[in-house]
Amino acid sequence: MKLHVKMLALALACLIVGGVVGYVIGSTIGVVPMVEYERIKSAYDDLSAKYNRLISDYNNVIAELNALKKPLKVGFIYVGPVLDYGWTRAHDDARKYLEQIFPWIKTIAVESVLEADCPRVIDRLILDEKCDVVFTTSFGFMDATYEAGVKYPDKIFFHCSGYRRRANVGTYFAEFYQLYYLNGLIAGALTKTNKIGYVAAHPIPEVVRHINAFALGVKEVNPEAKVDVRWLFEWYNPSKAREAAEALISWGADVLAFTEDSPTVVEVCEEYTTKRGKPVYSFAHYSPMLKFGPNSCVSGQLVHWEVIYADILSKIRAGYYTNKNLENVDYWWMLREGAVELGCDYGVPINPKFIPMLKEKYIDHPEFGRISIYDLVMKRLEQMSEDTVVFDPFTGPIYDNKGRLRVEPGRRMTHDELWTIDWFVDNIIAEVPR
Amino acid sequence: MKIRITRYLRIERRGELGLMGRILMKILAILLALLFSAMIFAISGVDPWYAYTLIFVKSFTYSGLTEIATKLIPILLCTVGLTVAFKAGVWNIGAEGQLLLGAIGATWIALFVDVYDQLRLPLAILVGMVSGASWGLIPVILKVRLNVNEVVSTLMMNYIASGIVDYLVYGPWKGAREWGFPYTDKFPDTAWLPLIPGTRIHWPTLLLSVLSSILVYILLSRTALGFEIKVCGQGKRVADYLGIPYGSRLIIAMIISGGLAGLAGVGEVCGVHRRLRYASSISSGYGYTAIISAWLSGLNPIGSIPSSFFLAFLLTGRDIIQVSLGLPFATSNIFNGSILISILIVEVLGRYRIRWGRWTI
Numbered sequence: 001m002k003l004h005v006k007m008l009a010l011a012l013a014c015l016i017v018g019g020v021v022g023y024v025i026g027s028t029i030g031v032v033p034m035v036e037y038e039r040i041k042s043a044y045d046d047l048s049a050k051y052n053r054l055i056s057d058y059n060n061v062i063a064e065l066n067a068l069k070k071p072l073k074v075g076f077i078y079v080g081p082v083l084d085y086g087w088t089r090a091h092d093d094a095r096k097y098l099e100q101i102f103p104w105i106k107t108i109a110v111e112s113v114l115e116a117d118c119p120r121v122i123d124r125l126i127l128d129e130k131c132d133v134v135f136t137t138s139f140g141f142m143d144a145t146y147e148a149g150v151k152y153p154d155k156i157f158f159h160c161s162g163y164r165r166r167a168n169v170g171t172y173f174a175e176f177y178q179l180y181y182l183n184g185l186i187a188g189a190l191t192k193t194n195k196i197g198y199v200a201a202h203p204i205p206e207v208v209r210h211i212n213a214f215a216l217g218v219k220e221v222n223p224e225a226k227v228d229v230r231w232l233f234e235w236y237n238p239s240k241a242r243e244a245a246e247a248l249i250s251w252g253a254d255v256l257a258f259t260e261d262s263p264t265v266v267e268v269c270e271e272y273t274t275k276r277g278k279p280v281y282s283f284a285h286y287s288p289m290l291k292f293g294p295n296s297c298v299s300g301q302l303v304h305w306e307v308i309y310a311d312i313l314s315k316i317r318a319g320y321y322t323n324k325n326l327e328n329v330d331y332w333w334m335l336r337e338g339a340v341e342l343g344c345d346y347g348v349p350i351n352p353k354f355i356p357m358l359k360e361k362y363i364d365h366p367e368f369g370r371i372s373i374y375d376l377v378m379k380r381l382e383q384m385s386e387d388t389v390v391f392d393p394f395t396g397p398i399y400d401n402k403g404r405l406r407v408e409p410g411r412r413m414t415h416d417e418l419w420t421i422d423w424f425v426d427n428i429i430a431e432v433p434r
Numbered sequence: 435m436k437i438r439i440t441r442y443l444r445i446e447r448r449g450e451l452g453l454m455g456r457i458l459m460k461i462l463a464i465l466l467a468l469l470f471s472a473m474i475f476a477i478s479g480v481d482p483w484y485a486y487t488l489i490f491v492k493s494f495t496y497s498g499l500t501e502i503a504t505k506l507i508p509i510l511l512c513t514v515g516l517t518v519a520f521k522a523g524v525w526n527i528g529a530e531g532q533l534l535l536g537a538i539g540a541t542w543i544a545l546f547v548d549v550y551d552q553l554r555l556p557l558a559i560l561v562g563m564v565s566g567a568s569w570g571l572i573p574v575i576l577k578v579r580l581n582v583n584e585v586v587s588t589l590m591m592n593y594i595a596s597g598i599v600d601y602l603v604y605g606p607w608k609g610a611r612e613w614g615f616p617y618t619d620k621f622p623d624t625a626w627l628p629l630i631p632g633t634r635i636h637w638p639t640l641l642l643s644v645l646s647s648i649l650v651y652i653l654l655s656r657t658a659l660g661f662e663i664k665v666c667g668q669g670k671r672v673a674d675y676l677g678i679p680y681g682s683r684l685i686i687a688m689i690i691s692g693g694l695a696g697l698a699g700v701g702e703v704c705g706v707h708r709r710l711r712y713a714s715s716i717s718s719g720y721g722y723t724a725i726i727s728a729w730l731s732g733l734n735p736i737g738s739i740p741s742s743f744f745l746a747f748l749l750t751g752r753d754i755i756q757v758s759l760g761l762p763f764a765t766s767n768i769f770n771g772s773i774l775i776s777i778l779i780v781e782v783l784g785r786y787r788i789r790w791g792r793w794t795i
Contacts, residue, residue, distance in 0.1 A: 081763060110756045112763040115715040116706055117753065119634065120501050124757045128492065139615060140715060163613065203604060204615050233600055233712070420613050434605045 071106040072132050072317060074098075075125035077118060078111045079138035084236050086261025086286040091137050091160075094305035098313065105313060115140035122148040126155055133316060135309070136160065139204070145169060154323050158312060161206065163419070165330065168323035172308050172331035174339040177213035177418070178384045179301040180257070181393035182342055182377055183283045184217020186298055186350070187225075187255040189361050189373040190281050191218075194225040197248030199258035199265050201235045203433045205421050207259050212425045214257050216393045219427045221363050221373060228253065229430035236261040242268055249280055257283045266293040281354075284344035290351060293344075298354050300344040307339045332415060335385045342381055349381070350374070394418060399426045446787045456732065456784065463780035467773035474768050478761050485759055492754050493747055500633035503640060504706070505746035508533065508698035508717070510643040512724030513731065513738040514650050515694030520733055521654060522687035523667035524574060528588030529695040530721025531595035532566040534713055536699025538599060539565030541607070541618060541710040544625035544703070551624040558625055559700050566696015567689045569595060574688035578681035592721070596713035603712050618710040627705035636705025639697070646694055650735040663687050695721060723749075726774060729781075748773060 076095050080088040088111065095107050108129055113121050118141045125131040126148070133156045136145045142162035149157050149169035157169045165171055187196050196218055200207050215227045228251060230244035241264035245256055249272060258265040269282035270293040282293055284300025308331050315321040321329065333339035343349045350358065358374040365371050368379060383391040396407035400423040407413055413421075422432055451459065472482035492498050512529040519526040540562040543549070549557055573587035600616070609619035627636035654660040662678045663686070673680040702716055703709065710716065727745045731737035752766040 075757075108757060108760065110753060113753075114718045115711065116702075116718065120750065121753050121757065123497070124753055127497070128754075128758055140711070202616065205613060233604075234714075434608070 071104055072313065073130055074105050074107045074313065075122075075129065075131040075134040076107060076109040077113050077121055077125075077134065077136045077138075077141060078109065079113060079115075079140065080111065080236055080261060082109065082111045084261045085263050085289070087235065088137070088261070090286050090303045091135075091305050094309050097306045098309055101310070102313060102317075104317065113141075115144070118144035119148065126152050132156065133158070133313070156316060156321065156323050156326070158326075163330075165327055167325065167327055170312070170321070170326040170329035170331075172312065173333070174303045174305060174308060175332055175334045176301045176303075176340055177209050177393065178335050179340055179342050180210045180213040181217040182380060183257055183299055183301070184214040184219075185221050185373065185377050185380065186217075186354075186358065187214070187257065187281070187283070188218035188220065188222035189358060189363075190298065190354075191222065191225050191253075191255045193252045193254050194222065195252040195254065196225055196227045197245070197251070197253030197256045198227055198229045199232065199241055199244045199248065199256065199260060200229050201232050201260040203231055205419060208424070208432055209418055209421050210259055211428065212421065213393050215425050215428050216398070219425070220365075221376070223427070225427065227428045227430075229424075229428065231433060232260055234260070238262045238264040241265060245269070249278075254279065255281045258285055261286070263287070263289045263292040266297050269293055269296040272296075288343075288345040290345040290348060294351075295353065297344045297351060299342060299350050302341040302343055302346060304339050304341060307337065308333055335381070336387065336389055342377075350377070400424060401426045401428055401431075442790060444789050446789055448785055448787050451784055459780050459784040460730075460777065463777040464773060466780065467776040470772045470776065471769045474765060474772070475759075475761075478765055480759050480761065485755075488758050489751050489754050492758065493751055497633075498750070500630070500635055501750045502743065502746045504634045504636075505749050506742050507636065507639050507643050507701050507705075508720040509723055509727055509745055510738060510742040511639070511646065511694045511698035511701070512721050513727040513742050514643070514647045514735050515691035516724050516728040517731070517733050517735050517738060518650055518654070518663065518687045519570075519691035520728060521667050522663045522684050523669065524577070524684055524688055524691070525585045526570065526573075526588050526688065526691050527585055527725065528570060528573060528591045528721070529691070529698075529724050530717060530719065531588070531592035532569045532692040532695035533699040533702070533717050533721050534592075534595040534599050535569040535692075536562035536566035536696025537703045537710060537716050538595075538602065538699075539563075539696065540625075540700040540703050541602075541621075544621040545607070545618060554622070554624045555627065555704065558704060559697065562700030563693040563696045566699060567693040570688045570692025570695070571685065574685055578684055599710065599713040599716065603710055607710065609709070616712050621704065621708045625704055626708055627701065629705070634706065636701055639701035639705055642697060644739065646697075647735045647738050650690070654735065659683075659686070695724075718749075730777060 076091065078088040078091060080086070082088055082092040092109060095109055098105060099107055108125060108131065110121050110125070115138070118136065122134055122136070122144060125134055134148070135158050137160040139161045142159055142164055145157050145159040145162070146164040146166065146169055149166050153168060155168065159169060159171050161173050162171050198211050198214065200211060211227070211229060218225050218227060228248060230248055232240045232244060234240060241258070241260050241262055245265045245268040248256060256265050256269055263284070266282045266284060266289045269280040272278045272280040273296040279296065281296050281298050284290065284297055286301065286303060288302060289300060290297055312321065344351055355374060358377070359372050361373045362370055363373065363376070365376060368376065371379070380391060383389070392412045394407065394413035396411045397405060397409040398407040400406050403426070406423065424430065424432060468486065475482040475485045493502065512533060516526055516529055540558040543554060543558040543561050569591060573582070573584045573591055576582035576587055577584045603616040603618060607618045609617050611619055627638055629635060630637050654664065662683050665676055665678055666673045666680050666683045670680050673683070698720060699717070707716065723745055727738065727741045730741035730744065748770045752770065755761050755766040755769060756763060
């Protein structure tokens with residue numbers, strides 16, 4: 001019994017001491033690791049978050065690098081042959097230039113595509129050649145381009161000279177009317193017969209607008225001169241163009257301008273100037289044509305499609321243009337943006353042979369007073385090249401050749417008016433075919 | 435028949451070849467052309483074997499075949515029509531113009547005539563065929579009545595037809611919603627030919643074109659009218675001798691020819707463009723292509739189907755050469771041209787034999 005009690009007491013004492021010691025030890029050890037644990041855990045969480053961020057950054061960089069390694073495939077569809085010395089040639093020169101300056105693009109060009117065949121060619125470019133971007137460069141391709149945009153919503157399309165846009169279809173155009181106006185100033189000064197000819201391809205608003213701008217230039221320096229027009233109803237037909245040019249010359253024209261895709265008119269004028277002893281002057285269209293008329297080609301219109309293409313493609317590359325945001329992307333670029341240039345060769349605004357003649361001829365100008373033609377052209381060129389374009393040839397009052405006031409004094413014609421223009425200004429003696 | 439060219443060279447007619455013989459000759463011709471074009475490809479720096487694999491593989495995929503079928507429709511219709519005219523001895527070079535008139539007729543119904551929606555398309559087809567036929571009637575009546583050479587008159591009528599189309603799209607029919615461009619407005623949906631989904635094949639016209647080749651085959655080989663037409667093809671005097679009304683048979687042949695070409699025009703405007711555009715974009719020379727196709731088929735309406743298919747293949751194969759091989763348009767033209775010319779050469783050599791050696795009678 002006694003032993004029992006002793007044992008019990010000892011056990012009880014041990015229990016009490018153990019409990020106290022256990023409590024003390026437990027409380028000391030228990031609290032410290034908890035705090036430590038929290039600290040380590042939060043440090044660990046921080047690190048792992050950092051790690052995740054780094055990994056995702058790394059993945060992004062790798063993806064970007066891969067994207068950079070994969071070239072952007074760009075298809076071009078042309079309506080004419082690439083050697084046409086005009087429209088198609090200019091686009092193709094721009095394409096070749098882009099291949100040089102942008103190592104990250106790869107281009108495919110298809111020439112002489114009929115309007116009815118455009119949908120099929122787009123299919124082949126997208127499906128067979130896996131193009132990311134397709135440029136279609138004729139008005140007649142507009143519907144096909146738009147419909148391709150619907151059919152391939154993850155690809156990007158740009159249509160030249162049209163107006164139908166959607167999320168993945170943009171439009172672009174390098175506009176010449178300012179240059180035609182400047183050419184008109186020179187033509188009005190050079191003519192002795194006061195008869196000026198114009199060989200025109202199709203009676204569409206673009207061409208009508210250019211003829212009008214040219215005639216407005218003529219009128220500004222020579223209100224007596226009249227402009228007559230011959231239509232080809234074709235973009236490329238050198239023999240028809242020759243016929244039209246010769247008809248205008250036999251009517252009495254001694255200055256010719258034109259809108260069609262061959263250097264024929266320049267060649268005809270050179271022939272009359274050098275071989276037939278009857279100087280007829282001309283203005284180059286679209287490509288540098290000075291070499292076809294060193295003695296007769298005065299100035300002209302040159303295009304820099306590469307400026308527009310480079311802008312579009314680098315914005316696509318940078319992810320600024322996507323297949324979701326092209327609804328309102330419409331390039332209508334002129335002198336200010338550097339998409340067009342005055343001259344019959346790059347860097348030659350006026351053929352040096354004609355500069356003395358133009359510097360000696362003075363007129364009384366309502367805005368600038370007594371000024372030489374050369375200075376007037378340069379002044380206007382400067383005004384239209386500035387960031388804020390201070391002069392536009394299509395500023396009222398403008399009357400059509402039926403005597404109707406089309407643009408009120410002081411008002412500039414709007415983009416949409418210019419885009420749909422179908423009448424001639426009052427010093428043109430021809431009619432727009434209807 | 436023997437023709438003497440020089441003292442040492444003469445050409446003799448061979449015996450008639452059987453069907454197998456003629457088909458073999460055509461295959462030989464194509465092989466010859468492929469060999470020639472292989473040289474062109476090699477000069478352009480493209481492995482010819484690779485080029486041909488690509489052209490044939492891509493042409494005969496499903497989507498490639500549907501594109502060929504789309505091109506086949508106008509060519510086949512014109513070819514079958516020309517077969518009838520050629521059999522009657524009317525050298526109709528005017529399928530192109532008749533096609534354009536068909537397009538004009540269909541456009542008139544589609545845009546400017548007030549009819550029930552259900553009737554619009556059938557009426558467009560009918561009016562298109564009638565316009566095409568009546569355009570063909572003018573030169574054939576001139577031939578029958580005044581003995582005017584139809585080769586010249588039908589050819590000239592093509593230019594007039596394309597002038598009319600251009601006048602219409604630049605003038606009175608210029609679309610109100612087309613920003614001054616030379617197109618009519620788009621046709622209303624009721625004037626659209628239905629397409630096989632996912633393709634550009636306007637199937638009613640395809641069906642009609644195949645049907646027309648069968649019907650014309652029956653007409654020419656099984657009916658009295660067909661026999662009379664073929665007799666007229668032997669000349670007026672033969673027809674007169676047999677008491678066959680020469681003039682009226684020629685007119686019937688030309689109505690069929692012009693009508694089918696007109697139908698091709700309807701197919702192009704109602705099935706492909708869905709509007710009238712300037713002439714050179716409505717027909718890319720289908721009426722002229724059909725002349726080649728008709729001769730390739732040996733003036734056989736059933737043979738027109740493979741021959742039109744072949745020409746459609748050449749036309750669509752052209753963009754494979756450009757798009758996938760990166761060769762210029764001119765190369766694809768050389769490819770097509772060399773195939774056609776070698777077929778013509780082999781055709782002649784199939785009928786005539788060239789003999790060398792001293793000429794003795």
